[in-house]
Amino acid sequence: MLDALYRIDEFRHLFTERELVALRFAEIMTTGARDVDESLWDELQAHFDDGEIVEIATVIGLFNFFNRFADALQILPASDSEVKE
Template sequence: MLDALYHIDRHRHLFTGRELVALHYAEVVTTSARDVSEELWDELQEYFDDGEIVEITTVVGLFNFFNRFADALKINPPPT
């Protein structure tokens, strides 16, 4: 599934419409949150209620924060 996420254009068939909309939203929020369009908002509302959209946005925002925090402080993940 990680490979499918990395190459999502070739593996769209592996994801539900709900998952694809959430992934697209996460990408837009991560790269340029002000670019969440009315069309994308309408697509989200087809699959998610307002509370779920808030939850998705919170998770995306938190993970963006964690990544930026760790990058700024040059914190590497622990070895496995």
């Protein structure tokens, strides 16, 4: 499934419309949060209630923070063998 996220256009059929809207929101929030436009907001509200939108935005924001924090401190992800230990 992770591979499908990297090539979302090729694997759109694996996701529900609701999931695709959330993924689009995540991408835009990550690459340029000010680019969340009225069209995307309308799509979000069609699939999620206000509380769910806040939860999704919180998770996206936290993961963006963790990634930037790790990048700034040059913390590399653990290898598969390190995770298993």
